[in-house]
Amino acid sequence: MTLDASYTEYPKRRHGYDHELYTWSAMHERKPVDWGAGRKVAIWLCVSLEWFPITPSDTPFRAPGHMQTAYPDYRHYTAREYGTRIGVYRLLDAFTKAGVTASFATNSANAERYPELVADIIAGGHEIIAHSTDMNGTIASGMAEGAEAALISTSLDALEKATGARPQGWASIARSQSWHTPDLLVEAGVKYCCDWVNDELPYRFNNGLINLPLNHELSDRQIITVQQKSADSYAESTRDAYDWLAKEAAQFGGRMLPMHITPYIIGLPYRIDAFEKLLGDLRARDDAWFATGGEIVDAWEKQP
Amino acid sequence: MLEGAKDPGLYDYAPYRGRKKIVWPEGKTCAVWVAPNLEYYEIDPPVHPKRKPWAKPHPDVVGYSHRDHSNRVSHWRMAEVMSRHGFPGSVSLSVALCQHHPKVVADGVARGWEFFSHGIYNTRYSYDMSEAQERSIIEDSIRTVQDATGQRIRGWLAPALTHTPRTLNLLAEYDFDYTCDLYHDDQVQAVKTATGDLVSIPYSLEVNDHYGFFVYNMSGREYADTLVRQFERLASEGGTVMCIPLHAYLIGQPHRIGPFEEALEHIAKDGRAWLARAGDIVDAWRAQV
Numbered sequence: 141m142t143l144d145a146s147y148t149e150y151p152k153r154r155h156g157y158d159h160e161l162y163t164w165s166a167m168h169e170r171k172p173v174d175w176g177a178g179r180k181v182a183i184w185l186c187v188s189l190e191w192f193p194i195t196p197s198d199t200p201f202r203a204p205g206h207m208q209t210a211y212p213d214y215r216h217y218t219a220r221e222y223g224t225r226i227g228v229y230r231l232l233d234a235f236t237k238a239g240v241t242a243s244f245a246t247n248s249a250n251a252e253r254y255p256e257l258v259a260d261i262i263a264g265g266h267e268i269i270a271h272s273t274d275m276n277g278t279i280a281s282g283m284a285e286g287a288e289a290a291l292i293s294t295s296l297d298a299l300e301k302a303t304g305a306r307p308q309g310w311a312s313i314a315r316s317q318s319w320h321t322p323d324l325l326v327e328a329g330v331k332y333c334c335d336w337v338n339d340e341l342p343y344r345f346n347n348g349l350i351n352l353p354l355n356h357e358l359s360d361r362q363i364i365t366v367q368q369k370s371a372d373s374y375a376e377s378t379r380d381a382y383d384w385l386a387k388e389a390a391q392f393g394g395r396m397l398p399m400h401i402t403p404y405i406i407g408l409p410y411r412i413d414a415f416e417k418l419l420g421d422l423r424a425r426d427d428a429w430f431a432t433g434g435e436i437v438d439a440w441e442k443q444p
Numbered sequence: 445m446l447e448g449a450k451d452p453g454l455y456d457y458a459p460y461r462g463r464k465k466i467v468w469p470e471g472k473t474c475a476v477w478v479a480p481n482l483e484y485y486e487i488d489p490p491v492h493p494k495r496k497p498w499a500k501p502h503p504d505v506v507g508y509s510h511r512d513h514s515n516r517v518s519h520w521r522m523a524e525v526m527s528r529h530g531f532p533g534s535v536s537l538s539v540a541l542c543q544h545h546p547k548v549v550a551d552g553v554a555r556g557w558e559f560f561s562h563g564i565y566n567t568r569y570s571y572d573m574s575e576a577q578e579r580s581i582i583e584d585s586i587r588t589v590q591d592a593t594g595q596r597i598r599g600w601l602a603p604a605l606t607h608t609p610r611t612l613n614l615l616a617e618y619d620f621d622y623t624c625d626l627y628h629d630d631q632v633q634a635v636k637t638a639t640g641d642l643v644s645i646p647y648s649l650e651v652n653d654h655y656g657f658f659v660y661n662m663s664g665r666e667y668a669d670t671l672v673r674q675f676e677r678l679a680s681e682g683g684t685v686m687c688i689p690l691h692a693y694l695i696g697q698p699h700r701i702g703p704f705e706e707a708l709e710h711i712a713k714d715g716r717a718w719l720a721r722a723g724d725i726v727d728a729w730r731a732q733v
Contacts, residue, residue, distance in 0.1 A: 142577075166520065282501050338517075380702050
């Protein structure tokens, strides 16, 4: 068997990227970002607020964390619900105690099902980022463009109705987009997405959409659930990241530390103490700025 | 290789015990080389019948953008740490990076790094290539790297570790000196080819940052400790080669680079390490056997 001759032809081998989504730039060569008031590292707490139907969908793919056993999977359905009943309130209390605000990447189903939770999030001064409809609302190429547009507007409309404000930000489930997603988000009035992990500062797509990179490796899901490390190991890695970024900021300008967390993972009784201690330690750094995704994007846009 | 044979006939058996003692310059006991993989993964590559380039339908946003982090952010972070402690790089290069992001390649040139080929893209796999296709990627690699860096490449790490039965013969025919694709030894070793001299230099899967973080699920600190242990043992045995294969998008993440720098500092200050490039190690070995 031999390969088709076209397999060793490279029509997109050229200067810059092999796509038209965004242009290249090296972070250390950009004009330094100034977060103001001597702040070196913007810490972006981003909580995934998910609702997993007990009837999972595999189109276009099954979301991470979804049902695993034959129907009915009480085990995973209820263990995920633990996050929106208990875990998220531990996090809300921890944020209040530390005096910080966060972004909540929220399935719109949560706004419809649990309005009191969304009201508590808004009352705490936190930001709502649209995170699809529910955990069956995954996106990937192959999905009909109209269906994707409807999914995006359903999510935004429901969250706007529940909170009184249309979310500025969008986070796809598992950060998965189709070729259509960036344009559909702009058409739906979204200002920024959180899906592309190729940078550590906001940058702009060619269509005007801003990408606010939400590090997928420095997350409780990756470190605790996938790599099966302890909450202490998660906290240690996060501290190491902060220390490095603060050092780098002294030379290259403001940096950002995204902390992507999940109520049903980090909000468990035996893990939350490690998280609260981490939050307290970071809060004590005088060069840290705890900010929501929207605040970071706004500050980045206002750079001279 | 002997195509279809149970033993591919890549090399003769050579037990560790009783080998000629290899001594590195200035009496150093372990030659340490760092191999940053400077790669370009295509967002929408053609699908190979034997391997799917991405897990998800294209664009695989996390897969693609994670690797793109190297070329926007973490290459320079990794490279600075290496330079600070005196480690040159021997680059495993997706040669199309010379076209896509020439500044990344130029940074390695400015640091005095050596370049070898890791194929055109890390999303094009060599399995089932015709001889003409395989010659085209080798000739393209030689020409592209020569134009971008002034160097005639001496080594090969197969793109995404994909081979044909004729690859090693072709490398020897095109006057390559070393392959990084064989994992049978902690020393440089001769490789059998039908066409000329070729050696294997120890690369590493086991202490590759990809294995550390995605196979063994180590934290940044655990990986740094692994590198130190690997070095301590190889330096105490003597005449050995230690490779540290890296991907900036992994080792250059903010939570890993600090502990990694401490490991490099430890190895550099130990006194037993010869911090060298792959070609220098091959030359020093050849001069002794």
